[in-house]
Amino acid sequence: MDWTDLQHFLALAREGTLSAAARSLNVDHVTVARRVAALEASLSLRLVDRRPRSYELTEDGKRIAKIAAPMTDTAFAVERAVQASKSGIGGDITISAPPSLANVLIAPKLIRLRQQHPGIRIKLIGEKRTASLNRREADLALRLSRPSEPGLIARKIGYFEFALYGSPDYLKTTPPHAFAFIAYDSSMDDVPQQRWMMRFAASREIVLRSNDLENQAAAARTGMGLAALPKFLGEADPRLERHDIGGRPVGREVWLVVHRDLRRTPTVRIVAGFIEDCLA
Amino acid sequence: MDWTDLQHFLALAREGTLSAAARSLNVDHVTVARRVAALEASLSLRLVDRRPRSYELTEDGKRIAKIAAPMTDTAFAVERAVQASKSGIGGDITISAPPSLANVLIAPKLIRLRQQHPGIRIKLIGEKRTASLNRREADLALRLSRPSEPGLIARKIGYFEFALYGSPDYLKTTPPHAFAFIAYDSSMDDVPQQRWMMRFAASREIVLRSNDLENQAAAARTGMGLAALPKFLGEADPRLERHDIGGRPVGREVWLVVHRDLRRTPTVRIVAGFIEDCLA
């Protein structure tokens, strides 16, 4: 049995489609199709039903995928072990962080890290989707709440508060009872800053919903309404002015997350220290 | 990271040499060398020291091999699961048994199994070395003592006794105090039948040591001395005559061993039943 065939089959089982599996493996979708077919042939067992527009696992395929799944975990553990045994300082480090944190707090200071340690190549991915450290989609991650996955080490390295911001002109000319608001889309209704702003907005109108904080900030700058923005973002921008409201301010903690296997790697430690400095 | 590269590296780590790893994988030794080199290149990590006539794992290599080893176990678990999900009766079944049991009790009756179930292809390996059911070197095994490995199901399906046999002529012409004996080599001094015979032989001479029971039987037939043979082997041969001695006879239990994962497979059940009949 060819292990690479198994790898491709597991990717298909995990991703659901040939194309998605191919993307996750960085190969052509045809290759995935061929390797799955090869695996079926070598096992003399039908693993997938080829439906017109989709691949669906057979019962046998589901059982085999479940049994074989630990191989993927072990393979990633190997990759982490390899990364961990690189004793020198240098190499590729991937950081995953919420886009706003990445753009405002991390990216502008990367030049300093680069000067101190030219051997380190940073890959910074600003994604809402939390990258999996277990699957080694990132070596370090910034999260806004403590992760619970096993094998991960989290440390609280910062805290920031939100405030409402609008353009100076908008705040001067608009009476509070006529305020309009800019919010995340409704899938984010449960995050603290959204709930906080919604409570304050009460029945007043929400004129824009965007899942991108930068878009909200841009809209607020043009005088479209008030947006709940992190202070580190709003205070630095002269085109935005804070509108203080009463009550307890809302804030989020910032957690730095690293996999246990990579904790002691010199390069990872250095980058982790750098990120802490960025948040200080 | 290519999983097949890992597979080849693990085979090398397990077997110790390129050639042995190549044999276990049914490929050319050059292939193993290249895949290990490819793995090293893709990880940027030296895994082996190439010494003049041997490959030796580096410290990194040992650590990686240890971490990755579970992948091999899982791969074999997949193969067993595949075997187990073959619902029809038929296919290849490998039986491992001590040579004497295989030759005398199993092999002659295989024709009956073949007649009843033409779809089943049996591979019978008579080896002293106990084949690994975990590594799927065999689907069913006969052992003379209860195995302790985890995941294996053992059932006692038989019992046979040993007796001393010599040629009829030898027994007629030789007085007991002049008996000569035929034994296993000294690596087998601890097995019960050997201890039993040695105690009876006391100071009398051992004229032949062989690790093959068939050789011992052949020597006994020619009148070279007495050999401790299973009764099922000695009684059926007119050229051998039993020499009874006092005391409690020595015997061995026969255990039928199957992996838990294959227990319920129809084909395996049928073959297991057949083997039980052979021993009854």
Added chain:
DNA sequence: GTCCATTTGTGCGAATTCTCACAACAAGAT
């Protein structure tokens, strides 16, 4: 309805990988 994005399937040329044959060398047996 039309357009766009996404999915799987096919044919072909290019790149890669594998096996085979042979070589060099060491260790042990005869």
Added chain:
DNA sequence: ATCTTGTTGTGAGAATTCGCACAAATGGAC
């Protein structure tokens, strides 16, 4: 001393595999 057996290493041709370009089909957006 010679022969056999078992290592690893090298080069070349054959076999395999891969990716690309294109096609067909479906579902959703507008």
